[in-house]
Amino acid sequence: MKMDVQTFVQRIGKLPSLPIVYQELVSAIEHPNTSIEDIGHILRKDQSLATRLLRLANSALYGFPSEIATLEEAAQLIGLKEIRDLTLATSVIKAFEGVPPELVDVTAFWKHSIACGIACSLLAEERHDPASERFFVGGLLHDVGRLILFLKAPEQAREVHKRCEDSGELVIRVEMDVLGFEHAALGAELATLWRLPVSLREMVRCHHNPARSTGFGVDAYTVHFADFLTTALEFGNSGEMLLSPLVPQQAGDQRLIEDDRG
Template structure:
């Protein structure tokens, strides 16, 4: 059984739970008013693997641009610097944790669920006309990242929580609270805070099971919570839960999605989800 709180799981293994240097270089460049999108493109281009993955994404059905994008600088000029940086972070995290073994649950299914949640959150944000919709994709990708930390640091506890969730047919976060006193959302929030990611991203991940507790970024949190619920209901992607999460009663009212929007979003999620998954698992 783990001692202490969620922060202790992060601080005891900083090397494992750290981001690649390229991300911090990107953040520094974004915060420098003298940097141009060519400068950002040059930083990304030093990482050839990241460059290839990003160009693959921006040329996929996920974006549906009419002509092929050949360079990162071109992609930035169309998508925007902040948006491409968020997309880069999502891509970096997936590959950073992709080597976690399938000891307790299927990691491909875990990432499929995370990607589906990201696509659903992005679709909700797009329907609402939110700015920088990639931040919602990023939050969706990262919403369950705390599970991987628990699996890495407390594998026996992770096993016990999965067994309890299965036996009681309860959501995994409830089993985690029973076993640990906190859940993967708490751990995910601590990890993103340690990575010095934006507070709105930290809060959306930390409270995605309890959006009513979000203080500053209530809407972002409700969107991620609702996206998580939607992909469970639509069975788009799959994860280790043995019961569907409960939807926050005010979700539809807060995000302003109508039944017609939901039908449109379902089709869009299915289409974009298949496109993004193929790039990572084929």
């Protein structure tokens, strides 16, 4: 049963939501008078989130030499935007905890997504993008549409998987055939629903076809390239073992990769 992505979203009912704390955090950070204490106050409303954030701040991801004991300290050291993005990252992972394990190895899925996020932020840092922190989230979220399919349309997801296994076709092609849209479009719908910034939505929506993005081509290409790299090097497993072709960079784009070294 093929349909467009909006119809699909209307039919499947409630999509996973983000914790209220995230929206509070977003508005607080935009407000110029917000103090570190305010941020700590907001985060403490959600104890499980607070614990996860502290665990992350103390993880090898940051490699701080001494222990970070409070959320205020973490916010100060890591930065408010980074805290906001970590909140989003850990909330997304939590929001999709109910995905059936027989359809996807959730740990491998997030391993791929996190590796892609790290690759994205490294690429953005490399070209001195002033907003490199959001790239991690873009990479982390790029395949979230797949999770929605596993969660909300397991039958169709199984059909896609079966056909790919039998024929060796790419998942994105079979998705178009079976569903009428790609997981990227579905992920973008979720980004819209969650009121995430347009740049993030575009990174998700166009990660297989960066040229389709208006205004965020470089952002989308960053995710596209990072996804290619992490899939090639088998970091985790997004549900697609085969590489989709690497789209050449658009002329006039800020160069992402040195492609002339030979």
